[in-house]
Amino acid sequence: MSDAGTQHPVAVIIGMMGAGKTRVGREVSQMMGLPFKDADIEIEHEVGMTIPEYFSQYGEPAFRQVESDLIRRTLDGFGGLFALGGGAPMTPATQDALADYIDGGGRVIYLQADPKEAMERANRGGGRPMLDGGDADARWMRLYEQRDPVFDRIANVHVRTHGSTPQMAARKVMNMIEERVVHVGVVSADDYNVRIGEGAMNHLAPMLGDKPARIALIHTQPVQRHSDRARALLRQAGYEVSDIVIPDAEAGKTVTVANGVWERLGAEGFTRSDAVVGVGGGAATDLAGFIAATWMRGIRYVNCPTSLLAMVDASTGGKTGINTAAGKNLVGSFYTPAGVLADMTTLASLPNDIFIEGLGEVAKSGFISDTEILRILEGHAAELRAFDGASFLGTPLEDVVAELIERTVRVKAKHVSADLKEAGLREFLNYGHTMGHAIEKMEHFRWRHGNAVAVGMVYAAELACLLGHIDRDLVDYHRSLLASLGLPTSWNGGSFDDVLAIMHRDKKARGNKLRFVVLDGGPGRMMHLDDPPADAVEEAFRRIQH
Numbered sequence: 001m002s003d004a005g006t007q008h009p010v011a012v013i014i015g016m017m018g019a020g021k022t023r024v025g026r027e028v029s030q031m032m033g034l035p036f037k038d039a040d041i042e043i044e045h046e047v048g049m050t051i052p053e054y055f056s057q058y059g060e061p062a063f064r065q066v067e068s069d070l071i072r073r074t075l076d077g078f079g080g081l082f083a084l085g086g087g088a089p090m091t092p093a094t095q096d097a098l099a100d101y102i103d104g105g106g107r108v109i110y111l112q113a114d115p116k117e118a119m120e121r122a123n124r125g126g127g128r129p130m131l132d133g134g135d136a137d138a139r140w141m142r143l144y145e146q147r148d149p150v151f152d153r154i155a156n157v158h159v160r161t162h163g164s165t166p167q168m169a170a171r172k173v174m175n176m177i178e179e180r181v182v183h184v185g186v187v188s189a190d191d192y193n194v195r196i197g198e199g200a201m202n203h204l205a206p207m208l209g210d211k212p213a214r215i216a217l218i219h220t221q222p223v224q225r226h227s228d229r230a231r232a233l234l235r236q237a238g239y240e241v242s243d244i245v246i247p248d249a250e251a252g253k254t255v256t257v258a259n260g261v262w263e264r265l266g267a268e269g270f271t272r273s274d275a276v277v278g279v280g281g282g283a284a285t286d287l288a289g290f291i292a293a294t295w296m297r298g299i300r301y302v303n304c305p306t307s308l309l310a311m312v313d314a315s316t317g318g319k320t321g322i323n324t325a326a327g328k329n330l331v332g333s334f335y336t337p338a339g340v341l342a343d344m345t346t347l348a349s350l351p352n353d354i355f356i357e358g359l360g361e362v363a364k365s366g367f368i369s370d371t372e373i374l375r376i377l378e379g380h381a382a383e384l385r386a387f388d389g390a391s392f393l394g395t396p397l398e399d400v401v402a403e404l405i406e407r408t409v410r411v412k413a414k415h416v417s418a419d420l421k422e423a424g425l426r427e428f429l430n431y432g433h434t435m436g437h438a439i440e441k442m443e444h445f446r447w448r449h450g451n452a453v454a455v456g457m458v459y460a461a462e463l464a465c466l467l468g469h470i471d472r473d474l475v476d477y478h479r480s481l482l483a484s485l486g487l488p489t490s491w492n493g494g495s496f497d498d499v500l501a502i503m504h505r506d507k508k509a510r511g512n513k514l515r516f517v518v519l520d521g522g523p524g525r526m527m528h529l530d531d532p533p534a535d536a537v538e539e540a541f542r543r544i545q546h
């Protein structure tokens with residue numbers, strides 16, 4: 001929040017009469033151990049009479065004035081959960097107050113109940129002056145038609161509660177409150193948010209907006225259950241969904257696969273206003289982004305990463321692309337997503353080895369920028385290494401992983417925001433990748449990307465040490481930290497000459513000169529290393545072979 005010392009609500013709940021704002025709000029406050037206030041109850045205390053009595057004595061305009069004054073005060077002095085009366089957000093003064101609250105980091109949650117259920121509940125409760133005077137259902141429906149578009153616009157979090165018990169709805173709201181959000185501001189492209197948390201995928205429809213009619217849902221088979229959820233959310237929101245299954249992992253990042261998807265989009269009439277959603281690991285989100293970047297020269301896309309590596313790295317930053325016979329990611333485009341939804345529940349099905357691989361890119365961000373990441377990895381290495389998706393959700397390890405994801409995405413956002421097209425600063429995100437990509441290519445992509453990057457970082461550290469940029473202790477620290485996480489630190493799969501030829505095709509190379517990024521003095525201090533001496537390049541290679 002903007003002003004230090006002043007308390008602000010953790011969340012404000014808005015919604016139609018009968019949506020369950022008070023019931024769900026109380027449940028959430030109990031689950032989170034936070035105080036709860038209901039604006040209508042507070043008003044009744046303040047004016048010393050019931051709301052129907054106040055309405056009949058003073059009329060609606062006077063009531064709305066009392067209401068908006070109370071809301072403004074509560075937004076600037078109460079640190080719990082705050083539910084507003086059904087009509088409150090229609091008052092311009094309250095809309096302004098809510099906009100200020102959101103600007104300061106607040107969450108306005110629109111609780112979207114099934115209209116039929118909400119209407120029934122509203123009628124059952126009684127004491128609702130806005131429904132007095134005739135057919136209550138028709139009045140409710142008229143109000144809904146006026147209010148729904150306004151609520152939809154002013155809320156920054158949308159929670160659909162159709163078919164949910166109050167407890168289920170409360171859990172959804174709690175997940176949204178606990179969500180972490182990283183804003184990626186890019187000078188030459190639209191800003192977007194990376195949302196991290198259980199239930200992040202629920203933002204899919206609001207993130208896509210109302211322009212697309214058709215959505216190409218691109219995913220791999222191992223994440224079918226997560227793409228099924230995305231499809232259900234998209235269909236509920238009224239989109240026409242084309243389910244496009246691509247080959248798994250690197251086999252999906254080819255021009256043949258891309259061509260197959262382009263043919264589907266053509267046959268199914270995808271236009272410029274339609275959109276792509278990528279669900280899966282980094283390979284799937286790279287391919288989905290590439291399709292979005294190239295179809296009609298660029299359509300909207302949202303990534304829903306499901307592997308740790310895709311959450312912390314691949315899904316954000318707009319590097320989209322495919323592999324070719326010449327090497328890894330050699331064809332592609334910088335094309336930013338409309339948003340990224342890192343839904344932590346998807347990690348429940350992630351195999352241990354793929355989780356560990358993702359830690360390679362997490363450690364990279366620690367080495368290049370945020371040393372707190374290194375401390376967290378050191379402190380939790382044994383638990384992280386033992387990651388078991390089936391028992392992961394709801395454990396203290398989930399908070400540790402969420403913290404690592406947020407920190408790593410922040411590192412990525414910092415580099416990408418300043419240098420989208422990789423003129424210099426962004427290259428630091430490529431730490432360990434010059435050798436890493438060569439290993440992947442030499443291994444015909446059977447080595448996982450994060451594992452190859454781990455070895456590549458040891459290589460870069462050895463090279464920096466040989467040239468006097470870092471001391472031996474830091475090289476040893478690379479090995480010990482990465483090994484403690486279960487990551488490889490050596491590679492023996494090919495000749496130096498073959499690796500060197502591949503490193504010359506790395507995108508950082510200039511002409512026939514190699515270009516690496518290395519540490520200079522310690523973690524967080526990066527430099528470019530242009531055209532290093534050939535004997536050091538070879539000696540560092542020898543040192544990663546055992």
Ligand SMILES: NC(=O)c1ccc[n+]([C@@H]2O[C@H](COP(=O)([O-])OP(=O)(O)OC[C@H]3O[C@@H](n4cnc5c(N)ncnc54)[C@H](O)[C@@H]3O)[C@@H](O)[C@H]2O)c1
Pocket residue numbers: 220221222223248249250253280281282283284286306307308309310313314315316317318319320329346347348349350351354357358361448449450
């Ligand atoms: N664009 C970028 O900035 C960027 C950054 C880093 C990496 N990458 C790319 O990302 C790729 C590596 O990503 P990756 O490590 O996610 O590998 P991947 O995409 O190959 O996924 C690994 C495996 O895990 C499966 N999987 C993913 N999520 C799952 C889940 N929740 N449950 C069960 N199975 C699941 C996948 O289907 C696949 O079989 C590489 O192609 C790399 O080049 C891109």
Ligand SMILES: O=C(O)C(=O)C[C@@H](O)[C@H](O)[C@H](O)COP(=O)(O)O
Pocket residue numbers: 313317319328329330361422426427429430433507
């Ligand atoms: O976002 C970046 O920039 C990166 O370099 C992130 C890397 O971790 C990632 O593996 C990326 O795909 C590498 O890109 P490339 O340009 O070296 O192919």
